Amino acid sequence: MTESSPKRADAPQGDIQAVTRASQILELFRPDRPALTVPEAAASLGLNRTTTHRYFATLVSAGLLERSRDGAAFVPGGLLVQLGAFALGRRAVVDLAPPHLVALARSSRLSSALSLWGASGPVVARVEEDNSNPVVVSVRIGHQLPVDSAQSKVYLAFMADQLRAERLMASLAGSERRKLVESVDRARETGLASTHIVDSDITAVGAPIFDESGICATMAIIGTARTLPVDTPGPAWRDLAGTAYELSKELGGEHHFPEDFAALL
Template sequence: MTNASGGTGDIQAVQRVGQLLGLFTVYRPRLSVAEAAALVGLNRSTVSRYFGSLVLAGVLERSHDDPTVYEPGPLLLQLGAVAQGQRRVLDLAPRHMRRLSRETGLTVVLSLLGTAGPVVTLVSEIGTIPILVTVRVGTTLEMDSAQGQLFLHFSRDRESFTKYWESLEPDERRAVEEKVAATAKTGMARASAPMGMSILAAPVFDDHDIAATIAVVGMPSDEKEVAAALRRAAFRITAEMGGTDMWRSQIPGGAEDADGEAASQEAS
């Protein structure tokens, strides 16, 4: 058995981790080392080593009530929530993005939060302006980007950004904090783009947190109209994600958006 990267030892370790994590279910959300060892047929010392490593990685955590018992950790919960939310938003967003791109003539980008920053996940380039900005799917954006500012401001998972804040020099941190604070005024964020263009981004919520961001990229011909169109698109995706209450509580004037959309649907 080899320990080289990609060898059978690594494969077996991954398989065992998957096997152990598969023991946690809705009906069995907590496990002791002894219980896990009995279920998978491994000795307790082996399971204990795996559980210890998974705790260090944030995949599992010890129960606050009983330190001999393990339960899903913050990373596992984050991945589960992300996977569920991504499936929905990636299914729901495209038609709204195409509509927004046609209305504004601009490139429209949907970003999801990755481990190093927002990741461009969907792009609509139906826009018709003479200079159309292309954004590559898979691009990781900086946390001080317009999209990053929204995650920093709206996300309820503050601990996920602790390392980012700690990595900044005092002057850098103050500058980013000012940008993030500015999003509270309108619920949207702005950043500069190449060639003197700008990016305007708005949050998309599900029923408990910010799920994604949607942004228009380019120089708006009529900034107020573009901002209004972006806001409408973000709210419509949010509503389909079940995040209307979150929108009402987090976005200035959000109640009016929700009421206005409901009235529009009734009229149609």
């Protein structure tokens, strides 16, 4: 079989072929075929059984496959189940968020945005603008937010891998890093974080969106220092907090909010 994706010039061809073979094996699992034997996979892919068995053994070691209860076949492993649940959770929040974002933009008279964690920071997935204002402050869908943005601070406060959070915060130096650490600590206590870009006078306040497993997205309102003051929590902050809580409740994650968050509802 030929590979469907281009090869990296700096990657060994054997490594690329191994990844391709692994993906081909995993693609054989379907709702009508939840378990798979080595002979079945070998026949489907045109491989000999010894080679196919080596691939299966490696996938089992990696947690991508595991033995069925009777030991005669293989089924998707714990890691695949975990990744599948995570992917479904991300899709669920994107599907459920739009009406909440619309209501938040209308009540706050500000732009609202939903972001998902990307490679190294939140990436804007949905934006709703308040059309009643002649001047709109917004953010581009697909934009990865910087580490000191309001939504990044919220993610850093609640993400499961706190060692990774510390490494990301270490990308800043000196006073900027100290300010970021302080903001993240406050976000962990209150559930909200803010930022003010002085040069453009743009402000933002972010809140976490939780599902059953923990933080799955962040939500923010965006304005200017006049329309969205960030020094003192105001009505727009409460609108954001209430919206984040309601969306999290739909996802079964409202219990993850810190105690101090209730004061804003």
